[in-house]
Amino acid sequence: MTVAAVAPRTPAAAAGLARGDRIVAVNGHRLRDAIDFQFHTGDEWLELTVERDGVTAVKRVRRRGSGLGVELVPPRPGDIATCANKCVFCFIHQLPKGMRKSLYVKDDDFRLSFLHGNYITLSDLDEASFERIMAQRLSPLYISVHATDPELRHALLGRPRHSAEILPRLERLAKAGIRMHAQIVLCPDLNDGVHLERTVRELAPLHPHVTTTAIVPVGLTRHRERLPALRSLTAHEARALVATAEHWQGRWLAALGSRFVFLADEIYLLAGLPLPAAAAYEGFAIAEDGIGLVRQFEDDFGRAMARRRAVAKHRAAAGRHDGVTVVTGEMFAPRLSTLLAHGGFDPATIRVAAVANDFFGPAIGVAGLLTGRDIQRHLATRTDLGRAVLVPAVAVRDGDGIFLDDLTPADLARDLGVPVKVVQPTPVALLKAIRDS
Numbered sequence: 001m002t003v004a005a006v007a008p009r010t011p012a013a014a015a016g017l018a019r020g021d022r023i024v025a026v027n028g029h030r031l032r033d034a035i036d037f038q039f040h041t042g043d044e045w046l047e048l049t050v051e052r053d054g055v056t057a058v059k060r061v062r063r064r065g066s067g068l069g070v071e072l073v074p075p076r077p078g079d080i081a082t083c084a085n086k087c088v089f090c091f092i093h094q095l096p097k098g099m100r101k102s103l104y105v106k107d108d109d110f111r112l113s114f115l116h117g118n119y120i121t122l123s124d125l126d127e128a129s130f131e132r133i134m135a136q137r138l139s140p141l142y143i144s145v146h147a148t149d150p151e152l153r154h155a156l157l158g159r160p161r162h163s164a165e166i167l168p169r170l171e172r173l174a175k176a177g178i179r180m181h182a183q184i185v186l187c188p189d190l191n192d193g194v195h196l197e198r199t200v201r202e203l204a205p206l207h208p209h210v211t212t213t214a215i216v217p218v219g220l221t222r223h224r225e226r227l228p229a230l231r232s233l234t235a236h237e238a239r240a241l242v243a244t245a246e247h248w249q250g251r252w253l254a255a256l257g258s259r260f261v262f263l264a265d266e267i268y269l270l271a272g273l274p275l276p277a278a279a280a281y282e283g284f285a286i287a288e289d290g291i292g293l294v295r296q297f298e299d300d301f302g303r304a305m306a307r308r309r310a311v312a313k314h315r316a317a318a319g320r321h322d323g324v325t326v327v328t329g330e331m332f333a334p335r336l337s338t339l340l341a342h343g344g345f346d347p348a349t350i351r352v353a354a355v356a357n358d359f360f361g362p363a364i365g366v367a368g369l370l371t372g373r374d375i376q377r378h379l380a381t382r383t384d385l386g387r388a389v390l391v392p393a394v395a396v397r398d399g400d401g402i403f404l405d406d407l408t409p410a411d412l413a414r415d416l417g418v419p420v421k422v423v424q425p426t427p428v429a430l431l432k433a434i435r436d437s
């Protein structure tokens, strides 16, 4: 494993580790990947075998408290296990040609599931990987289930070579004490209705090992030439699904002590219904999957605005300058406008720009899939951008700081003629950016 960075005043810094060092073993155990590194660095005293400029040395490190202070270089696309599936709804198959290579990596790697919460199908998982998950207790894992009916799941995954049967695999991991978060990508007319009911009913006995089941709507872009015909969930279906899921939640809460089934925020937004209260998300374990993020944002916004000093400062800021433009996707824009209005911000000053996604098409309304050009095109028609444009950090790829279409915030700022600030998706960050602009 190659060291990407060493934090100052940490055990790693004290032991003399530096960027570019290759850590090849910990306490005599050779490392295959970042999981082995995590697994073997839990002890207080560590002997790291380190290569630097062709010379191997052993460094003794005393671990105190939480971190060692080492950041490792992430795996390259070629080191990631990829899937052999052709899921009918695969987002990667719906990307247009010519985008940067890393966006087309169809990862299906249990290590990334454990480390970063990526969803995996288990369809290609070999015996050695199963053994490793159980031996190293790699838990929780995030599993794309979609349907428990073997034939239906096989069809949804695009009829892969391997069996797509999921329940025996989940049962095996559950017996070994592995916790899992299941996901269902809901495709109307394919795995909804009785199929969805069956899937949830067959997963529930695996609770608490299968800790949650997330239902997320299929995302369809305009680039679906030669792909199976699919359609998006309608608002009417979304409302019916909320009613059904809330009925199931009541039943599972009584039987299992957990609501067990959780709907994506997008489904509530599409249905035009209020988001459940925070308690209904049971700790927000799968917020990264878009389950409860809006509720968290709205509640945090309310708390931030409730701090009297903050209110005074933000209101003063709102009235003081000639405003900012806050960019978001079409789906969240009405909620954000309402929140800001309730917070006392004048919509003529703090302007919300609901940017339509022309690149992927009208069915994609989330802020995380906005491209730089769509933002640029939308804002170019406005004459009142204010002092700055605030873009959501979720639309800018981690690490490389560029939009999906390779535009950078600096390109956008140059085109629009105003500063562009990338803002983390938290109310505190948003309010600070408004105040400081």
Ligand code: SF4
Residues within 6 Å of the ligand: 083, 084, 085, 086, 087, 089, 090, 091, 092, 093, 105, 106, 107, 108, 121, 157
């Ligand atoms: S598992 Fe399915 S959705 Fe995921 S990358 Fe592979 S084909 Fe795409």
